[in-house]
Amino acid sequence: MNKIQVYPTPQTLAEEAAEELAGLAAKAIAQRGKFRLALAGGSTPRLLYERLAQASYLEQIDWAKVEIFFGDERCVPPDHPDSNFRMANESLLGRVSIPPEQIHRMRGEIDPALAARAYEAVLKAAFGSAQPAFDLLLLGLGEDGHTASLFPGSTALSHQKHWVTAVEHHRPPSPLVTRISLTLPALNAAREVWFLVSGAGKANILRRVLEPESETDLLPAQQVQPASGELVFLVDQAAWPEGR
Numbered sequence: 001m002n003k004i005q006v007y008p009t010p011q012t013l014a015e016e017a018a019e020e021l022a023g024l025a026a027k028a029i030a031q032r033g034k035f036r037l038a039l040a041g042g043s044t045p046r047l048l049y050e051r052l053a054q055a056s057y058l059e060q061i062d063w064a065k066v067e068i069f070f071g072d073e074r075c076v077p078p079d080h081p082d083s084n085f086r087m088a089n090e091s092l093l094g095r096v097s098i099p100p101e102q103i104h105r106m107r108g109e110i111d112p113a114l115a116a117r118a119y120e121a122v123l124k125a126a127f128g129s130a131q132p133a134f135d136l137l138l139l140g141l142g143e144d145g146h147t148a149s150l151f152p153g154s155t156a157l158s159h160q161k162h163w164v165t166a167v168e169h170h171r172p173p174s175p176l177v178t179r180i181s182l183t184l185p186a187l188n189a190a191r192e193v194w195f196l197v198s199g200a201g202k203a204n205i206l207r208r209v210l211e212p213e214s215e216t217d218l219l220p221a222q223q224v225q226p227a228s229g230e231l232v233f234l235v236d237q238a239a240w241p242e243g244r
């Protein structure tokens, strides 16, 4: 059963999410000695990341025991305006003291297939051959129902063996995009998954995601069904479908 938390504004969503994330971090560090957090890209998470970089969380979260991963990355250099790493670094990572060796960036600047294989090796080194059980995986929701860089109709949705894949997505008139993305087996291995959904533009797709029209033709976001983890939608009022 999905857990849904609706907040009045994007700001209150970020404030409450930061509090909850700090609690999850403390619990994971107490139980396992570290908090393994996979970050989402796009624009929605920025408010949460900026909130977490504020002074109150510098003490509340033991950043030295936080290990950072990414759900996906655009195939651009890390200083490119489109880079998910750049967004996370500007809003959070460059402002808290996480040991650099604990920040695992997807290398968008190299050959995508090579970058995917390299990142899979990073995950194997971090999690062993077990599943990549992130303590918390943050995801966004695209207006077409994509999440991470798993787009509707993509062959990447059927990958079962690999945890990371290179993705090409072309939806004219938009240009072809090349990405690196975690696959569904990796996403569904997380101990807890949060969809951060904000803005009126997401209300229609959120309704579709929460009210599947069929059990078979599932959107990528609907295929995020953690094997044993918790799935939570953190939504602002503007994105909350009318009449739900």
Ligand code: 6PG
Binding pocket: 040, 041, 042, 043, 044, 045, 071, 072, 073, 074, 084, 139, 140, 141, 142, 143, 146, 147, 148, 149
């Ligand atoms: C990306 C993200 C992508 C994003 C959604 C929502 O690299 O863009 O991984 O899945 O989360 O497209 O993006 P917004 O938060 O910008 O609406």
